Amino acid sequence: MSDQSRPPEARPSEAGLNRHLGVLVGFDGSDLAALAVRSGAVEAERRNTTLTVVTAYALPTMIYPNMASMPSEPEGEKAKREAESTLAEAAELLRDHPGETSFRTESGDAAGVLVTLSSAAELVIVGARGRGGFLGRLLGSVSTALPAHAHCPTLVVGRRASSETAADGSVVVAVDGSDSGRVAMFTAAAEAGVREAPLEVVAVLPAGDEWLYWYPELELSSEVSARRQKQLAVGLDKEAAKLREQFPNLSVSTSVPVGDPTQTLVEISARAQLLVMGTRGRGRVKSALLGSVSRGVLNHAQGPVMVVPS
Numbered sequence: 028m029s030d031q032s033r034p035p036e037a038r039p040s041e042a043g044l045n046r047h048l049g050v051l052v053g054f055d056g057s058d059l060a061a062l063a064v065r066s067g068a069v070e071a072e073r074r075n076t077t078l079t080v081v082t083a084y085a086l087p088t089m090i091y092p093n094m095a096s097m098p099s100e101p102e103g104e105k106a107k108r109e110a111e112s113t114l115a116e117a118a119e120l121l122r123d124h125p126g127e128t129s130f131r132t133e134s135g136d137a138a139g140v141l142v143t144l145s146s147a148a149e150l151v152i153v154g155a156r157g158r159g160g161f162l163g164r165l166l167g168s169v170s171t172a173l174p175a176h177a178h179c180p181t182l183v184v185g186r187r188a189s190s191e192t193a194a195d196g197s198v199v200v201a202v203d204g205s206d207s208g209r210v211a212m213f214t215a216a217a218e219a220g221v222r223e224a225p226l227e228v229v230a231v232l233p234a235g236d237e238w239l240y241w242y243p244e245l246e247l248s249s250e251v252s253a254r255r256q257k258q259l260a261v262g263l264d265k266e267a268a269k270l271r272e273q274f275p276n277l278s279v280s281t282s283v284p285v286g287d288p289t290q291t292l293v294e295i296s297a298r299a300q301l302l303v304m305g306t307r308g309r310g311r312v313k314s315a316l317l318g319s320v321s322r323g324v325l326n327h328a329q330g331p332v333m334v335v336p337s
Contacts, residue, residue: 047076047077047147047148047149048077048079048129048144048147048148048149049071049074049076049077049078049079049148049149050067050070050071050074050076050077050078050079050148050149050150050151050152051067051079051080051081051141051144051145051148051150051151051152052064052066052067052078052079052080052081052117052151052152052153053081053082053083053137053141053151053152053153053154054080054081054082054113054114054116054117055082055083055113055137056082056113056116057154058154059154059155059184059185060117060153060154061116061117061120061154062154062184062185063152063153063154063184064080064117064120064121065120066152066182066184066331067080067152068121068124068126070150070152070182071124071126072125072126073221073222074149074150074221075126076126076149077126077127077128077129078121078124078126078127078128078129079128079129079130079131079144079148080114080117080118080121080128080129080130080131081130081131081132081133081140081141081144082110082111082113082114082117082131082132082133083110083132083133083134083135083136083137083140083141084106084107084109084110084132084133084134085106085134085135085136106134107132107134110132111132114130114131114132117130118130138172138173138176139172141153141173141177142172142173142176142177142178145173145177145178145179145181146178146179148178148179149179150179150180150181150182151173151177151179151180151181151182152181152182152183152184153173153181153182153183153184154183154184154185155183155184155185155325155328174306174321174325174334174336175306175334175336176336177334177336178336179336180214180333180334180335180336181333181334181336182301182331182332182333183325183328183331183332183333183334184331185328185329185330185331195224196224196298196299196300196301197219197224197225197226197227197280197298197299197300198215198218198219198222198224198225198226198227198299198300198301198303199215199226199227199229199295199296199299199301199302199303200212200214200215200216200226200227200228200229200302200303200304201229201230201231201288201292201302201303201304201305201320202228202229202230202263202266202305203230203231203288203305203320204230204262205305206337207305207306207335207337208304208305209305210305210335210336210337211303211304211305211335212228212266212270212303213270213273214303214333214335215228215301215303215333215335216270216273216274216277216279217274218301218303218333219274219277220274220276220277222300222301224300224301225277225278225279225280226270226277226278226279226280227279227280227281227282227299228263228266228267228270228279228280228281228282229281229282229283229284229292229295230259230262230263230281230282230283231283231284231285231286231287231288231291231292232252232255232256232259232283232284232285232286233285233286233287233288234252234285234286234287252285256283256285259283260281260283263281263282263283264281266281267279267280267281288320289319289320289323289324289327292304292320292324292328293323293324293327293328293329296324296328296329296330296332297329297330298330299330300330301330301331301332301333302324302328302330302331302332302333303332303333303334303335304320304321304324304332304333304334304335305321305334305335305336305337306318306321306334306335306336306337321334
């Protein structure tokens with residue numbers, strides 16, 4: 028791995044090279060990666076921390092049948108040079124950023140690079156799709172692997188970046204009673220505090236027909252659903268009380284909507300300043316994967332989504 032300095036006219040201080048990575052942004056030159064960089068600048072200012080932008084490049088397998096077929100420039104050096112050129116675009120985007128910045132090129136798989144670097148970051152940010160290096164496919168290798176394996180929260184931005192949301196929008200966190208959801212809830216409270224925004228804790232109650240699909244022996248009625256909804260609401264109110272104790276200046280509300288969890292959260296993402304979720308992984312194997320709801324929301328979210336590792 029190697030550091031890539033900012034262009035001479037905007038070179039970071041040498042001391043900054045050894046600092047904590049702060050807010051880490053994956054950049055591949057795509058439009059959404061540019062939004063991720065701008066969002067990263069906002070998040071770094073909020074946290075008063077370093078902004079680190081990284082571009083990954085793959086080292087090609089160099090097999091040539093004869094000397095005549097060998098390129099004049101080693102392919103590894105060419106890939107690195109192209110990555111440096113891409114990174115220069117990010118430096119230009121951040122020309123007016125007042126905080127400390129660091130720029131890096133890293134050889135290797137983009138998802139693996141970001142997962143490794145995330146252990147030294149407070150937050151990692153990527154665009155919802157890219158040119159193939161970071162998020163080239165809808166829920167491609169990076170968008171599934173990074174949130175599931177990152178050592179810090181992952182913020183995935185789409186066309187509506189977090190810096191473009193309404194200033195009075197709430198931070199919304201989805202909980203489901205799991206440990207992962209509880210970790211996400213306290214992370215969301217901290218995020219709401221940083222943004223000086225209200226926090227809404229949401230537990231989506233699946234509609235009765237969804238329950239019957241998996242458990243046809245159940246006898247469900249509107250009365251049963253209403254009772255379950257009330258039970259969840261009481262539980263959320265208790266959680267909200269604990270949050271208010273730990274975050275006395277935070278405005279906390281709760282809601283228990285009924286419907287398909289993925290669709291409901293996607294709709295909420297359109298009005299939220301930020302939607303926060305856990306990975307919902309359970310067990311030694313499943314913990315490595317995103318849950319179906321988290322994956323579905325990332326696929327269709329209409330606003331920025333933060334996935335918090337458990």
